[in-house]
Amino acid sequence: MVVASTSPPDTPSPAGGEPGRERESWRTRLARWDLKGTPYLLILPFFAVFLGFGLFPLLYTGWVSLHDWHVVLGDQGFVGFGNFTRLLADPNFWNALFNTLSIFVISTVPQLLAALGLAALLDRRLRGRTFWRAGVLLPNVVSVVAVALVFAQLFGRDYGVINHVLGWVGIEPINWRSGTWASHLAISVMVMWRWTGYNALIYLAAMQSVPRELYEQAEIDGASRWRTFWAITVPSIRPTIIFTVLVSTIYGLQLFAEPQLFDPKGTAGVGGNSREFQTVTMYLYEEGVRLGDAGYGSTIAWALFLIVLVFAVFNYRLSRRIASKD
Amino acid sequence: MSTMTPTPPVRRARPRPGDSRRRSGRPGLLVYGVLSAVAVASIFPLYWSFVVASRDNSAVAQAAPPMLPGGNLLANISRVFDTVDFWLAIQNSLIVATTVAASNVFLSALAGFAFARLRFPGSRWLFVLVVGTMMVPTQLGIIPLYMLMSELGWYGRLEAVIVPALVSAFGVFWMRQACEETVPYELIEAARVDGCSVLRTFWTVALPAVRPQAAVLAMLTFMTAWNDFFWPLVVLDPNESPTVQIVLSNLASGYFTDYSLMLTGATLGVLPVVVLFILLARYIVGGVMQGAVKG
Numbered sequence: 001m002v003v004a005s006t007s008p009p010d011t012p013s014p015a016g017g018e019p020g021r022e023r024e025s026w027r028t029r030l031a032r033w034d035l036k037g038t039p040y041l042l043i044l045p046f047f048a049v050f051l052g053f054g055l056f057p058l059l060y061t062g063w064v065s066l067h068d069w070h071v072v073l074g075d076q077g078f079v080g081f082g083n084f085t086r087l088l089a090d091p092n093f094w095n096a097l098f099n100t101l102s103i104f105v106i107s108t109v110p111q112l113l114a115a116l117g118l119a120a121l122l123d124r125r126l127r128g129r130t131f132w133r134a135g136v137l138l139p140n141v142v143s144v145v146a147v148a149l150v151f152a153q154l155f156g157r158d159y160g161v162i163n164h165v166l167g168w169v170g171i172e173p174i175n176w177r178s179g180t181w182a183s184h185l186a187i188s189v190m191v192m193w194r195w196t197g198y199n200a201l202i203y204l205a206a207m208q209s210v211p212r213e214l215y216e217q218a219e220i221d222g223a224s225r226w227r228t229f230w231a232i233t234v235p236s237i238r239p240t241i242i243f244t245v246l247v248s249t250i251y252g253l254q255l256f257a258e259p260q261l262f263d264p265k266g267t268a269g270v271g272g273n274s275r276e277f278q279t280v281t282m283y284l285y286e287e288g289v290r291l292g293d294a295g296y297g298s299t300i301a302w303a304l305f306l307i308v309l310v311f312a313v314f315n316y317r318l319s320r321r322i323a324s325k326d
Numbered sequence: 327m328s329t330m331t332p333t334p335p336v337r338r339a340r341p342r343p344g345d346s347r348r349r350s351g352r353p354g355l356l357v358y359g360v361l362s363a364v365a366v367a368s369i370f371p372l373y374w375s376f377v378v379a380s381r382d383n384s385a386v387a388q389a390a391p392p393m394l395p396g397g398n399l400l401a402n403i404s405r406v407f408d409t410v411d412f413w414l415a416i417q418n419s420l421i422v423a424t425t426v427a428a429s430n431v432f433l434s435a436l437a438g439f440a441f442a443r444l445r446f447p448g449s450r451w452l453f454v455l456v457v458g459t460m461m462v463p464t465q466l467g468i469i470p471l472y473m474l475m476s477e478l479g480w481y482g483r484l485e486a487v488i489v490p491a492l493v494s495a496f497g498v499f500w501m502r503q504a505c506e507e508t509v510p511y512e513l514i515e516a517a518r519v520d521g522c523s524v525l526r527t528f529w530t531v532a533l534p535a536v537r538p539q540a541a542v543l544a545m546l547t548f549m550t551a552w553n554d555f556f557w558p559l560v561v562l563d564p565n566e567s568p569t570v571q572i573v574l575s576n577l578a579s580g581y582f583t584d585y586s587l588m589l590t591g592a593t594l595g596v597l598p599v600v601v602l603f604i605l606l607a608r609y610i611v612g613g614v615m616q617g618a619v620k621g
């Protein structure tokens with residue numbers, strides 16, 4: 001549409017015309033070039049940044065993973081799939097993978113279900129709507145580092161508030177940093193605290209565009225609120241559910257800051273004394289950055305990439321099936 | 327103020343107050359009770375952080391944890407500043423977050439305008455590509471990126487954190503949406519007829535029109551950049567060029583755990599963002615919901 005209206009007045013420009021005419025034809029050409037070329041110029045910065053600092057490193061990771069490559073010493077020679085063989089036989093990697101999946105499942109499933117329920121509540125005609133919405137979103141704007149520091153105290157063994165409260169109902173103090181399940185649960189709570197409200201708002205946004213007639217119809221048919229929710233609301237916001245499942249998968253499997261900072265040894269930690277809560281990304285950081293083994297670190301990165309991909313596809317299928325009920 | 331509202335699509339779909347339907351009837355006490363519990367759970371860790379920050383360490387090690395603030399806040403704050411270079415960290419974080427927010431808004435607006443209002447071969451395809459990049463876990467390229475930064479001589483320098491974040495797919499997506507909603511074709515055509523170049527049209531017509539959405543994007547980007555942890559941890563030198571998040575994580579890595587020091591730092595570190603959030607909650611909530619619903 002823009003194109004049609006923008007060619008300047010028609011000016012046939014015979015060679016050797018007056019200077020005025022020549023300038024006009026130059027202008028015409030400039031305007032045409034402007035219209036054709038400038039759009040590409042406008043989107044160039046995004047693609048330049050993405051290619052340079054997003055895609056290139058990701059692909060280059062593959063190349064580095066085929067080498068014995070030290071961060072300081074540089075390329076020490078091609079080793080083919082040597083790093084991958086090492087990875088498959090590395091108990092620390094499998095441990096990290098187990099931890100990652102465990103924390104991912106414990107945190108994501110209840111989180112998304114809670115978010116759905118919370119969204120359904122927020123979808124009612126509430127007084128002080130903004131207050132409730134802001135209240136549930138607040139944890140999401142707090143930095144993950146601060147969250148980890150606060151929860152590190154709350155989950156303290158001796159003086160932690162959570163053990164104190166559990167004491168009221170007669171539960172013995174739990175050492176949240178030493179047991180596998182205890183630490184996974186504690187870290188999952190941090191993740192849930194930070195993301196449940198965010199997901200709830202995303203669901204809420206989707207719920208509000210569900211045609212109200214559908215609800216009226218259900219009401220006439222005498223459906224209960226519970227049934228209406230599962231038979232109408234959930235299937236109607238299917239694309240959004242799939243979206244949140246995908247995003248949670250991609251980010252959940254790359255979990256780093258919460259477990260890293262949950263370790264009392266701080267940024268040098270490996271996730272507890274016996275790696276009880278070391279995730280794959282933490283292991284990547286340990287090998288690739290802290291120990292400087294870029295080749296092996298890149299191998300871990302590629303393995304994680306494949307795992308994320310597999311899980312994303314799997315979860316996409318799964319959530320499609322679940323959400324398309326009826 | 328109301329001109330700032332990004333008019334969440336939500337409003338339009340809401341039933342009018344006059345509608346009388348059982349479903350849309352006023353929710354009962356139970357609903358408010360559950361929501362209050364959620365709100366308390368949302369706020370409690372932050373409140374707790376403040377309580378510990380305002381007391382000394384002995385208070386934390388009591389049989390029953392204290393639930394009210396004490397009078398030790400200033401002493402703890404000065405301890406934080408003595409232990410770590412918090413001023414430098416704040417300064418660095420401000421530089422990073424401000425630059426990233428400004429450039430994200432500008433570069434995203436450029437691209438968003440092009441995708442929304444200019445016709446050029448391949449635009450549809452290229453936009454799909456932009457959205458697709460959101461699904462690429464770029465965090466996994468961290469090691470080559472780190473090597474690249476060393477190669478460029480940017481290790482330990484703020485450029486290493488700023489440049490990769492100059493523009494994001496989300497921003498482009500966001501500003502395209504904004505342009506489609508608020509920049510009419512007629513205005514652009516009028517500008518073209520008046521002889522404006524594409525860039526001038528962008529600058530004089532499109533950019534002023536999308537100011538509200540640009541403001542929301544700026545806030546969201548500022549918060550993200552301020553809170554970023556993993557990449558600054560990898561590429562910045564914690565002793566030379568810390569950000570607030572790096573300094574906070576260092577507070578936690580001492581040999582003994584000084585909780586009131588840690589949580590004073592945490593309180594100081596989240597304060598700017600929480601204040602920003604409370605002041606602009608409406609727009610941020612609207613922004614999150616709007617960005618989501620159109621995905």
